[in-house]
Amino acid sequence: MLDCQEAMLLPEEREKLAHPSTGGVILFARNYYEPRQLQALISDIRKAAGKPVLIAVDHEGGRVQRFKEGFTLLPAMGSIPSLAGSSEGAETLAQACGTIAAWELKQFDIDLTFAPVLDINGVSQVIGDRAFADNAEEVIRLAKAFTGGVKHCNMPAIGKHFPGHGSVAPDSHIALPVDDRGWDEITVTDMVVFQQLIAASDLDGIMPAHVIYSQLDDQPAGFSSFWLQQVLRKQLQFQGAVFSDDLSMHGASVAGDYLSRATLALQAGCDMVLACNNVAGAEQILDGLPHAHADSPALLSLTRRPLPKSSEQAYRQAKQTLAKYG
Numbered sequence: 001m002l003d004c005q006e007a008m009l010l011p012e013e014r015e016k017l018a019h020p021s022t023g024g025v026i027l028f029a030r031n032y033y034e035p036r037q038l039q040a041l042i043s044d045i046r047k048a049a050g051k052p053v054l055i056a057v058d059h060e061g062g063r064v065q066r067f068k069e070g071f072t073l074l075p076a077m078g079s080i081p082s083l084a085g086s087s088e089g090a091e092t093l094a095q096a097c098g099t100i101a102a103w104e105l106k107q108f109d110i111d112l113t114f115a116p117v118l119d120i121n122g123v124s125q126v127i128g129d130r131a132f133a134d135n136a137e138e139v140i141r142l143a144k145a146f147t148g149g150v151k152h153c154n155m156p157a158i159g160k161h162f163p164g165h166g167s168v169a170p171d172s173h174i175a176l177p178v179d180d181r182g183w184d185e186i187t188v189t190d191m192v193v194f195q196q197l198i199a200a201s202d203l204d205g206i207m208p209a210h211v212i213y214s215q216l217d218d219q220p221a222g223f224s225s226f227w228l229q230q231v232l233r234k235q236l237q238f239q240g241a242v243f244s245d246d247l248s249m250h251g252a253s254v255a256g257d258y259l260s261r262a263t264l265a266l267q268a269g270c271d272m273v274l275a276c277n278n279v280a281g282a283e284q285i286l287d288g289l290p291h292a293h294a295d296s297p298a299l300l301s302l303t304r305r306p307l308p309k310s311s312e313q314a315y316r317q318a319k320q321t322l323a324k325y326g
Contacts, residue, residue, distance in 0.1 A: 001022075001023060001024035001025065001026050001054065001056065001243070001272055001273065001274045001275070001276075002016060002017070002022060002024070002025055002026075002275060002276070002282050003025065003026050003027070003028060003031075003275075003276040003277060003282075004025060004027070004031050004041070004045075005030070005279070006030065006031070007030070007031055007032065007033055007037055007041065008037075008040070008041060008044070009041065009044045009045065009048060013048070014044075014048040016282070016283075016286060017045060017048040017049040017050075017053070018048060018049060018050055019286050021285070021286055021289045022049065022053065022286065023053060023054060023272055023295070023299060024053050024054035024055065024056060024272060024299075025045050025053060025054075025055050025056070026055075026056045026057065026058075026114075026274060026276055027041075027055065027056070027057045027066060027067075027110070028057075028066055028276075029066045029067070029068075031066075032066065032067050033069075034069065034070065035070045035108070038067070038108050039108055039109075042055055042108055042109050042110065043109070046109070052300055052303045052304070053303070054111045054112065054272070054299060054302055054303055055109065055110050055111050056110070056111060056112050056113065056114060057105065057110060057113055057114075058113065058114050058115070059074075059101050059105060059113035059115065060074075060076075060077065060113070060114075060115045060116070060117060060130055061074030061075055061076055061077055061097055061101070061115075062074065062075060062076025062077065062078070062079070062129060062130065063076065063129075063130070064130060071104050072100050072104060072319065072322065074097050074100065074101060074322075075097070075322075075326060076129040076130065077094070077097070077116065077117060077129070077130060077131065077132045077142070077146070078121055078128065078129030078130065078131055078132060078133070079129060080093050080094050080097070080132065080142060081132075081133065081138070081142075083325045083326065084325050085325075087141075089325065090142060090145075091141060091142060091145040092145070092321055093321060093322065093325050094132070094142040094143075094145035094146045094149070095145040095146060095148050095149040095318070096149060096317075096318035096319075096321035096322050097146060097149065097318075097322065098115075098116075098145070098146040098147060098148065098149025098150040098151075098152075098157075099149035099150070099152055099153060099311070099314050099315055099317075099318035100149075100315065100318045100319060100322060101113055101115065101149075101150065102149065102150045102152075102153035102154075102155035102311075103153045103307070103311055103312070103314075103315040103318075104315075105155070106153055106154075106155060106307045109304070111155070111156070111302055111303055111304060111305070112155055112156045112158055112204075112205070112302060113150075113155070113158070114158050114160060114207060114243070115146070115150070115157070115158065115160075116132070116143045116146045116147060116150075116157065116159060116160075117130045117131055117132070117160055117161075118131075118139060118143055118159045118160065118161075118162075118164075118193045118194055118197065119131045119139075119160075119161055119164055119165045119166035119190070119193075120133070120134060120135065120136060120139060120164060120166035120167060120189060120190055120193070121133060121134040121166055122134065122166040122167040122189075123166070123167060123168065123169045124165055124166045124167070124168060124169060124171075125169055125170065125171045126165070126171035126172065126173060127165055127166045131166055132146075136188075136189065136190070136192045136193050139193050140192075140193050140196045140197065143159070143193065143197060143202075144197065144200065144202055147197070147202045147203070148202075149314075149318065151202075152308070152310075152311055152314050153307060153308070153311045153314070153315075154305045154306060154307060154308055154311070155305065156204035156205055156241075156302045156305070157202060157203050157204055157205070158203070158204065158205035158206065158207060158243065159193075159194060159197060159203045159205070159206050159207070160206070160207035160208075160209075160245070161207055161208060161209035161210075161211070161221075161245065162191075162194050162206050162207065162208045162209060162221060162227070162232065163186060163187075163190055163191035163194060163208075163209070163213070163221060163227060163231070164186065164189070164190025164191055164193070164194075164209070165177070165209040165211055166190065167179060167181065167186075167189055167190055168211055172209065172210035172211060172220075172245070172249055172250065172251030173249045173250060173251070174250050175250055175251065176210070176212065176220070176250060176251050176253070176254055177209075177210070177211045177212070177251060178211070178212045178214050179211055179212065179213045179214065180214045180215060181213070181215065182215050182216075183215070183216060186213060186216075191231075194206065194232075194236065195236055198236050198237065198238050199236075203238070203240055204240045204241065204301075204302060205240050205241040205242070205243055205298075205302065206232065206238060206240065206241075206242055206243070207222075207242075207243045207244070207245055208220075208221040208222040208224075208227060208228060208232075208242065208244070208245065208270075209221045209222065209245065209251075210222055210245050210249050210250075210251025210252050211251065212254075213227075219254070219255075219264075219268070220251055220252070220254060220255075222244045222245055222252070222265055222268070222270065223252075223254075223255050223261075223264045223265055223268050224268055225267070225268045225269060227268075228242060228268050228269030228270065229268070229269045232269070233269065239298075240298055241271045241272065241296070241298040241299050241301075241302060242269055242270045242271050242272075243270065243271070243272050243273075243274060244262075244265040244270045244272070244273040244274055245274065246274045246275070246276045246277070247261040247262060247265070247273055247274060247275050247276075247281065247285075248275065248276055248277045248278045248281060257281075257284065258275060258278070258280075258281035258282070258284045258285050259284050259285055259287075259288040259289070261273070262275065262285040262288075262289065263288075263289070271296050271298050271299055272299055273285070
């Protein structure tokens, strides 16, 4: 999954989109300035690819919402309990946020947002109020409500950052976090959220953390067959798609150059790797991968899911709910 540099496709980006190993595009704030432009960009992306591709964005709400002008401004998920004032109201508001995000993105033929964040709001410098709460029980309850809203619009729900980023302080964008807790504490405090949502079939995809859980493996989770195959696939029985976090993040640098990062992530169990904000790195991956990795059934099933007719009414109700609490 690649990114684009501007608000319209560059000639060299059209060539990369047609590459057999390119399976998706992630959009950023720099790719948007008004709705008609975004519609044209997405249409051009699909035409240039000439095959099914996933188009994604980080549209969590709060400080991580790439498109703002012309879109509903969503609250940070961590502010939902205080905005709603009650447990029931918080669930209603979380579901409304999921519905609004999914419905508005689907108007532009965007396949998914990398949400919800399933981390605990613990000591992490990068998670904070991106998380629903500071405890697993409340995160599970509100995340299930949010994914209910997303799925009402037939959009895939992508949980991140497996098995949990919230209990380690450093930001994996600029550092390599190491979590030295044991299995039991990681499971009870963090991973139980993923376990519960997987068991309830609430997640279509998962993004692992660029965090080393040192008592269990010496590789970050996104490069670890222990976490992705033994735990996620075999123990938790997850059947959906696995996306790497951005390979340009510092937390991925332990795996070597960009081709090494992509190769190790795919070998560990990722279905798709994200190579963003580094043109040369993405080109190294496309030039060096021996096979196409973009046509797995788990990925293709997420592409261009139709918007149900009933979703427009749900969207209107969700907007009313957000206005009530916001």
